[in-house]
Amino acid sequence: MEWSKSLSNLVLSVYGITFIIGVPANILAFYTFIRKVRLRATPIDVLLLSLTTSDLVFLFFLPFRMVEAANMRWDMPYFLCPLSGFIFYSTIYNSTLLLTAISVERYLGVAFPIQYKLKRRPLYAAIASAVFAVVSMAQCSIVYIMQYYDHKNPTAIAPSGRNTCYEVFSTEQLEILIPVRLELFLVMFLIPFLICCFCYISFVRILSRLPNISPKKRFRAIGLALGTLLIFIICFMPYNISHVEGFVNWKSADWRVYALLTSTFNACLDPLVFYFSSSALREMCNHFIKKLLRRPVFASCRKAMYCSAVEESTQSSNDSSR
Structure with missing residues (x-):
């Protein structure tokens, strides 16, 4: 990818909007869920708290990307490049897993209300959140591997001398990176997306058959389902589709930078899920x-x-x- 003034302005605009909207919305959600968990924690509260925490970490590191876009090169200390990239991608994929867990929790609550109520524990949600964080970080450790892989090669540029961040890859690096990206598409996007589709379609269908459900509750159920699926389609799908194209053509897709921009909107759209999921936040x-x-x-x-x-x-x- 080569920086241009128009691309720089586009990236700054998208990141700026995400930061301005996402920070106050997620701080409000974080404050609400912290209070709720302290008073009376439920599994959905723990999952939502984990999701908003992940979004806040993402937003905290977003200014590094904004500085890079403004300068149209990486001028900051190089150790911040793999660190910011690692956090950037890890939190995105962590969000897909947490959103999937929320959809499963909602589905189980209406499909098996008695059995699930007897077995639901906030501790299980906390353990699941920790596992999701570890899995997403393990999957995205490829960012660190690629940034320092083969830098001892005399023909390669040393990390400290580069002015790009996770953009230019050698043939040897692509041999490792492209299959890993396909695996990320399958494990961290496609499977969670299919699970979400099944859970929310079943969730809305079951609620529509119950005679004593109020119109407001049906509206919130539909809003929760549509909001989550829109996040997957708008925020996560374009970037992950670029992994598939990269595997087919065996190179990084030229439009990956634009697809990645939509992923940042996740931090703005997640509060929609918070709103429809939590009466405390409403x-x-x-x-x-x-x-x-x-x-x-x-x-x-x-x-x-x-x-x-x-x-x-x-x-x-x-x-x-x-």
Whole structure:
């Protein structure tokens, strides 16, 4: 990939929007789930807390990518390159596993309500979250391997002398990297995506057959299913499809950089899953909005709008009386 001014502006715009929206949304979610877990933890709360923590770690390292895009080269200390890349990709794939676990938890809760209620434990969700983190980091350790692989070759550029980060690969590196990318597509995307599709389709179908389910609960169920599947399709699918094309053509796809941009939106869209999954977060959001609207600026705006409406109503009454 060769940097250009237009590409730099595009990357900065996408990363900037993701950072500005994602940070406050995930901080609010993190605060809510921390309170909920301390009061009365449930498996879904633990999974959602793990997901928002993963998103916050991702957002913390996103500025390194923004600096690279702004400079159109890697000018920072080189050890930050594999570290930021490792965190970047690990948190993305960790999110796919956590979203899949949330879909399984929702499905089991409606398909086997009695059996699952007797066996559900927050500890199991915590163990699953830890396993997902370890698996995603193990899978993405290829980032460290590729950044330092074969650098002792006299024809290769030493890591400390490079001005690119995880972009230019030798033939020997691609021999290892391309099959690993295909494995990431199969294990870390395709299988979780199929599981999510099955769980949420079954989840919505079961709820639609229950006679005593309120329209609001059905709406939230549909929103949760659509929100999660949209995250997989919009955020994760393009980048993972580039792995398949790379395997077929045995080279890195030229459009990988654009596909990777959509993956960053995951940190913005995950709060949709939080909102539809957690009543505690919905209550916190409503409380936050009401508190915001009570501020003097918004209060004066509401008063001005009310006075304007009264004045218009009075004027129209006077006109009709004439």
